[in-house]
Amino acid sequence: MRGTHRLPPGRKCLRKGLIVRKRSLVILTSVLTTGALTLTACGSRDNGNKSGGSSSGTTLTIGVDAPLSGENSTTGLGIQYGVQIAVDDANKNNWVPGVKFKVKALDDKAQPATGQSNATALVGDASVVGAVGPLNSGVAQSMQQVFNSANMVEISPSNTNPTLTQGKDWQTNKSRPYKTYFRTATTDALQGSFAADYAWNGLKKKKAFVVDDKQTYGAGLAGIFNGAFKKLGGSIAGTDHVNTGDTDFSSLVTKIKASGADMVYYGGQYDESEKITKQLKGAKVNIPLMGGDGMYATTYIQTAGQAAEGDLATSVGVPADTLPAAKSFIATYKSKGYKGDYGAYGAYSYDAATAIIKAVKAVKDANGGKLPASDQLRSKVVDAVQKSDFDGITGKVSFDQYGDTQNKQLTVYQVKGGKWVAVKTGTFNG
Amino acid sequence: MSGTGPVEPAGPAETGAGHDVIGADAPHLGDQALDRWRALSPRVRGATLAAATLTTAGLAAVLLAPGTGPDRALPAAAPVPFPANVTGWHYLGPATPPGPRSGLFRFAVRVDSGPPVTLTVVDAAFAGLDATVTPEPAFTVPAGTTRRVTVRISVTDCSGLPLDADLPFLDVTLRNTRAIQHHSFIFDGAYSQDLSAVLHRACDRSPAPLPSRPSGSAGSQNAD
Amino acid sequence: MHTLPQQLANGLLLGSMYGLIAIGYTMVYGIVQLINFAHGEIFMTGAFGALTVYVYILPDGTSMWAAVPLMLIGGGIVSVLVAVGAERFAYRPLRQAPRLAPLITAIGLSLTLQELVRNFYPGADKSRAFPSLDATHSIGSVDITDADIFLVCAAIVCMSSLAWFVRKSRTGRAMQATAQDPDTAQLMGIDTNRIIVVAFAIGGFFAAVAALSYGLKYGNIDYRMGFLMGLKAFTAAVMGGIGNIYGAMLGGVVLGIAETLASAYISNIPGMQQLGGQSWANVWAFVLLILVLLFRPQGLLGERVADRA
Numbered sequence: 001m002r003g004t005h006r007l008p009p010g011r012k013c014l015r016k017g018l019i020v021r022k023r024s025l026v027i028l029t030s031v032l033t034t035g036a037l038t039l040t041a042c043g044s045r046d047n048g049n050k051s052g053g054s055s056s057g058t059t060l061t062i063g064v065d066a067p068l069s070g071e072n073s074t075t076g077l078g079i080q081y082g083v084q085i086a087v088d089d090a091n092k093n094n095w096v097p098g099v100k101f102k103v104k105a106l107d108d109k110a111q112p113a114t115g116q117s118n119a120t121a122l123v124g125d126a127s128v129v130g131a132v133g134p135l136n137s138g139v140a141q142s143m144q145q146v147f148n149s150a151n152m153v154e155i156s157p158s159n160t161n162p163t164l165t166q167g168k169d170w171q172t173n174k175s176r177p178y179k180t181y182f183r184t185a186t187t188d189a190l191q192g193s194f195a196a197d198y199a200w201n202g203l204k205k206k207k208a209f210v211v212d213d214k215q216t217y218g219a220g221l222a223g224i225f226n227g228a229f230k231k232l233g234g235s236i237a238g239t240d241h242v243n244t245g246d247t248d249f250s251s252l253v254t255k256i257k258a259s260g261a262d263m264v265y266y267g268g269q270y271d272e273s274e275k276i277t278k279q280l281k282g283a284k285v286n287i288p289l290m291g292g293d294g295m296y297a298t299t300y301i302q303t304a305g306q307a308a309e310g311d312l313a314t315s316v317g318v319p320a321d322t323l324p325a326a327k328s329f330i331a332t333y334k335s336k337g338y339k340g341d342y343g344a345y346g347a348y349s350y351d352a353a354t355a356i357i358k359a360v361k362a363v364k365d366a367n368g369g370k371l372p373a374s375d376q377l378r379s380k381v382v383d384a385v386q387k388s389d390f391d392g393i394t395g396k397v398s399f400d401q402y403g404d405t406q407n408k409q410l411t412v413y414q415v416k417g418g419k420w421v422a423v424k425t426g427t428f429n430g
Numbered sequence: 431m432s433g434t435g436p437v438e439p440a441g442p443a444e445t446g447a448g449h450d451v452i453g454a455d456a457p458h459l460g461d462q463a464l465d466r467w468r469a470l471s472p473r474v475r476g477a478t479l480a481a482a483t484l485t486t487a488g489l490a491a492v493l494l495a496p497g498t499g500p501d502r503a504l505p506a507a508a509p510v511p512f513p514a515n516v517t518g519w520h521y522l523g524p525a526t527p528p529g530p531r532s533g534l535f536r537f538a539v540r541v542d543s544g545p546p547v548t549l550t551v552v553d554a555a556f557a558g559l560d561a562t563v564t565p566e567p568a569f570t571v572p573a574g575t576t577r578r579v580t581v582r583i584s585v586t587d588c589s590g591l592p593l594d595a596d597l598p599f600l601d602v603t604l605r606n607t608r609a610i611q612h613h614s615f616i617f618d619g620a621y622s623q624d625l626s627a628v629l630h631r632a633c634d635r636s637p638a639p640l641p642s643r644p645s646g647s648a649g650s651q652n653a654d
Numbered sequence: 655m656h657t658l659p660q661q662l663a664n665g666l667l668l669g670s671m672y673g674l675i676a677i678g679y680t681m682v683y684g685i686v687q688l689i690n691f692a693h694g695e696i697f698m699t700g701a702f703g704a705l706t707v708y709v710y711i712l713p714d715g716t717s718m719w720a721a722v723p724l725m726l727i728g729g730g731i732v733s734v735l736v737a738v739g740a741e742r743f744a745y746r747p748l749r750q751a752p753r754l755a756p757l758i759t760a761i762g763l764s765l766t767l768q769e770l771v772r773n774f775y776p777g778a779d780k781s782r783a784f785p786s787l788d789a790t791h792s793i794g795s796v797d798i799t800d801a802d803i804f805l806v807c808a809a810i811v812c813m814s815s816l817a818w819f820v821r822k823s824r825t826g827r828a829m830q831a832t833a834q835d836p837d838t839a840q841l842m843g844i845d846t847n848r849i850i851v852v853a854f855a856i857g858g859f860f861a862a863v864a865a866l867s868y869g870l871k872y873g874n875i876d877y878r879m880g881f882l883m884g885l886k887a888f889t890a891a892v893m894g895g896i897g898n899i900y901g902a903m904l905g906g907v908v909l910g911i912a913e914t915l916a917s918a919y920i921s922n923i924p925g926m927q928q929l930g931g932q933s934w935a936n937v938w939a940f941v942l943l944i945l946v947l948l949f950r951p952q953g954l955l956g957e958r959v960a961d962r963a
Binding site: 069070073074211214239240241242243245246247248249250251252254255257258271274275278279282283284299302303305307 | 656657660661664665667668772779780781782783786788790797799868872873874878879882883913914917918921931932933935936
Binding site for chain 2: 190231232318322323327395409410427
C-alpha cells in the first residue's frame, strides 16, 4: 500500500479555491507515504508455491522457507533445490518404503513477518512433517515459536546467529530456547573469529572498518568479528551501519577512505556488499572487503565484476568440491538446470532434508512399520532428528544438545580471476 | 589485487600426480565435465544418467544403511575423502614439564575413514609462535584409529602476540592419496586457557620491553 | 572535517539525481494535480531501456562515447513511451474520477511495471551489471568519476533547457497557462490534453537521464531501484514546493546534501553516536522534510505559483 489520499469534500468548487486544501493534502500524503513506505520498504512479489496434488500411498511434505525472489534469492533458491534433490533421491531410492515425499516451497522474501506466516501455513498443512529453512537468522527468530508450538521440526541449512540455538546469553550461559529447531550450519561465534584470525594472520591487516546491515545475522556477525579482531591486537578504524536496500554508499566510502582502514568487514548479505565494494574500488580505495556466508554467492562476483577481485568471504562448511559424496548432488543440480547457487548451502539443505526423511524412517520402523498419527508423527520426528547420526554429503550429520551441528567446518574464500577460490579451511573441535 | 595479503602457498615438493591441491584446479573439473557431458548424444546421456543414478542409489544404500561396515568394504565405489573431512583433533590437556618460553600440549588425532593421513603441524595461529610435534614432526594416522601426539608451542616473539585469544588454532598440513590440504583445527575452552597461561608466563616477565600493543579497545571507536 | 568537500560533492551528485526524477513528479502535479506514484518505475524502465541498447543492440566493444548518447536515446524512448502510455491508458480515463482513483491506479501501475520487468526482462530479478564510467579524476581533495561528470552536466543542461522551454516556448507558456487554470486555458484554445502528454513526456525523459546516470555511477540496476529513488524524489519535490520545477531541483540537492552530511558527521557529535551513520540518513532526510513542512508548508520555493509548470 503506497499511501492514503482523502477525497476532498468540495471537489465541485473551482480548483483555485482549493489551493490551500490541496497543499495540506500534499503534506498529509507525503507524511503518510514516507512513513508507510519506509516501514514496508518492498513491493509485493508472488511466492513460489510448489504444492501439488496428492498421489497414491502416504505422501508427506517437506516444507521449505527461503527467499525465492528478490533480495538473497540466489542463495535462497539453492536451498529450495537442495531439498528438492534430496526428496527426489528419497523417492527414487525408496528410502522410506511406502512413503513418498514432496516439497512445498514458500517464499519469505527475507522478511520476518512473511516467514512467520509461511511457518503458520506449513504447520497448518497436515501433510507437512518438517521444514527446511529459512536462510536469514532474523527470519528464523520469527518462525521458531510457530514450529515449536506445533512440535514440528525445523532445520536451517544456513542460520548462523548463535542466539537461535544457544539463547540470548550464549556467551555466558547457553540454554536452548526451542527444542524443535536444528541447523546444519555452524555459528557466527566461530565464523566471526575465524574471519578475524584470517584477516590478522593471513592477510596481516591491522585496521578494519566494520559495517553491518543491522539485521540479526549481519549485526551479530560484525560484532563478533569486531571483538575478535581487537582481541588479536587489531584496531577498528570505524564502524557504520547501512539499511538493506540502500544503493548509494558514497558517504560511507568517503568515511572509509578518510579512516585509513586497510580492510572493510561487512556483516550482511551480498545485495549490499556487492554495491559497497564496487563503489569503494570506484573511489580508488583498494582495500579488500571481507564478509560472511551471506555474501558467498556467485551473484556477488557477477554484479561487482572486477571490483570483487581480492575480496573475501568466510562460509560455513568446506568447499563442495572437496566432498566426494556431493559430486553427484552437484551434477544433478547442474543437469536439471536449477536456478540459484548451490555453493553456500545447497549440500547442507540436502542433508537437512535427508535428516528429516531418515527421522521419518526411524519413527516408522520404531512403530512396527506404520506411520503414527500425524500429530504424534511430528513430535516423534523431532526426537528422531535429535538422534540423527549418519554420513551425509557434507560429512557426518548429528546435532548437539543445543540443536547445533557437530560438523563445525569453515572455509575462507577469496575472489581470484572472477571465481570464489578456497584459501583456508578449518575445523572446530569443541 | 593490491592490498590483499599473501595466500598460503600450496604444498611442498610432494605435489605430484595423484594429489590435488585444494583450490588449484577443483573449480575447473566440474565445468570440463559439464562440457563433455553436453557434447554427448541424448541416448548416451540417458544411459549414463541411468548408470549414475544406479551407482548413486547403490552408494547411498551402502553409505546410509545403518550397521554397514566402513566403506573399505567397497573400495571401488566409495569415494576417497579429502583428508580434512575425515580428520579430527581433540585437546586432552597440557603435558609437563613446560619450558620457560614454551608449553607442551597433548592431542588425540583421529582419522575416520579413507586412506591413512599424514599430518605435519605447521603453525600455531600467530606470528611469534612456533609449533612442532614431538618427537617426530610428521606422523601418519591410519583410518579408524586415534593417535595421541604432543605439540610443543614455543614463543619466539612477544611483540604483537595476543595473549588471550578466544579460539586459538593449529595450522596443519594433511596429506592422503586424494589431496594435500592446509587446514586449521580450532579449539576453545581448556586449550585456549592453557595456551594463554603459557603465553602470559613467557611474555609477562619477558625482559624484552613489550611494545605498546593496543590492548582491547584502545584506539577504537566501536559502538557494537 | 577534511572530508567535507568530498561529502558535499557526494551529496550534490545524489541530489542532482533526485532532482532530475523530482521534475517528473512536480510537472505532473503542477498540471493535473496528480501524484504519479508510478514515476519511480518510469525511472526504472528507463534504466532497463538503456541497458537493452547496450547489451542487445550495440556491438561488443562500442566506445562509451558512442554508447552513452545511444543509451540515453534508448532509455529516453522507453521512459517516455511508458510515461505517455500511463497517461493515455491509466490516468486519462480517470481524469474526471474522484482523486483517490488515479492515486490507487498509480500504485497499481507501479507494481505492474515492477513485476513486468522482473518477470520478463532477462536476469532482472537480481542486480544486473550496467556499464559504468568509473575513471576517477581528482579536483583538489575531491574525487569524482566520469559518471559523476555526466550526471552534473546532464542535470545542468536539462534544467536550463527546461527553464527556457517553460518560459519562452509556445508550448511552455501553454503549460503555464494550463497549470494556472486548466478550464480557462482550454477556453482560450489550448489543447490541454496535449499539454498533459508533454508534461508526462518531459518527466519521463528526465527520469531516463537520471536512470542512465544511476547505471553509469553505480554499475548495476534492478527492478526495485525505482522504489526508493522515486520515494526520495517525491520527498525532494515536496520539500522544494511541489509544482515548482526549480523547487524540485533545489529540493533534490538539499535532500541529497542533508542525507550525506547526516550520514557522515552526525555520529561525530558527542552523544549522537547511535543516531548517526548511513542507516540513519533516511531518518534525517525525513526529519528535514517535516521541519520544512512545519515552517514552510508550501515548500522551499512554493510561493512562486506563477512559475508553476
